Amino acid sequence: MKDEYLVFTGRPNSGKSSIIRAITGLDVASGKRPGTTRRISEYSLSRGLTLVDMPGYGRMTGASRSTEDRTKDEVLEFLESNAGRIALAVHVLDIFTFREVTRRLERKGLISVDVEMILFLGELLEEGPIVAANKVDKADQVEREEALAELKVLIGGESILFFNRIFPVSARTGEGLGELKSAIHGRLVEKGFRTPFKLWVGS
Numbered sequence: 001m002k003d004e005y006l007v008f009t010g011r012p013n014s015g016k017s018s019i020i021r022a023i024t025g026l027d028v029a030s031g032k033r034p035g036t037t038r039r040i041s042e043y044s045l046s047r048g049l050t051l052v053d054m055p056g057y058g059r060m061t062g063a064s065r066s067t068e069d070r071t072k073d074e075v076l077e078f079l080e081s082n083a084g085r086i087a088l089a090v091h092v093l094d095i096f097t098f099r100e101v102t103r104r105l106e107r108k109g110l111i112s113v114d115v116e117m118i119l120f121l122g123e124l125l126e127e128g129p130i131v132a133a134n135k136v137d138k139a140d141q142v143e144r145e146e147a148l149a150e151l152k153v154l155i156g157g158e159s160i161l162f163f164n165r166i167f168p169v170s171a172r173t174g175e176g177l178g179e180l181k182s183a184i185h186g187r188l189v190e191k192g193f194r195t196p197f198k199l200w201v202g203s
């Protein structure tokens with residue numbers, strides 16, 4: 001039997017590597033420059049379970065358009081062809097970049113990469129992704145509530161998440177990571193994985 005996957009998606013620089021590290025204790029690759037991780041990286045997590053760190057894509061990363069398109073194709077192709085093996089997906093976004101980008105794109109009638117990915121995963125998999133709304137440390141309480149409310153509306157009032165939820169977190173301060181970690185762990189245990197990762201290491 002092939003392993004099942006715990007998949008992490010997210011734009012470059014959203015804090016995906018930081019979150020994976022904090023949650024699983026895995027020493028995942030990360031670079032100073034955004035978009036350094038261009039490969040789909042797999043890490044053995046526990047019996048029967050492999051973590052997949054998807055490369056990010058989305059404009060404003062300094063990468064050329066053709067590289068962006070190629071990365072996007074690879075990511076979507078991987079997700080589609082492995083849909084049956086994906087036990088759980090976690091989408092990481094930078095809540096403030098998300099907000100800024102979404103507003104700019106909305107004016108042009110376009111949809112942001114974050115919204116697109118969350119909806120895509122919701123349709124592809126039996127359950128929508130867990131969403132980690134990262135970098136909440138970057139603004140005050142009011143801005144943060146506004147940004148979270150906007151996110152919920154944009155992904156369809158959370159109906160796409162169904163089983164799962166949006167977790168406001170900060171990989172920098174550690175805020176919310178415990179809740180995110182137990183939610184991922186709990187969902188995997190419900191799906192039959194025993195001790196997917198140690199619950200209380202590394203944070």
Ligand SMILES: Nc1nc2c(ncn2[C@@H]2O[C@H](COP(=O)(O)OP(=O)(O)O)[C@@H](O)[C@H]2O)c(=O)[nH]1
Pocket residue numbers: 010011012013014015016017018019030031034035056134135136137138169170171172173
């Ligand atoms: N302010 C703030 N910065 C963060 C947070 N999480 C990650 N970062 C920073 O964002 C940058 C990108 O993080 P990284 O984990 O490499 O993102 P990835 O490209 O999505 O894997 C790094 O400089 C991190 O230190 C956070 O919660 N708050």
Ligand SMILES: [Mg+2]
Pocket residue numbers: 016017029030031037
């Ligand atoms: Mg990374």
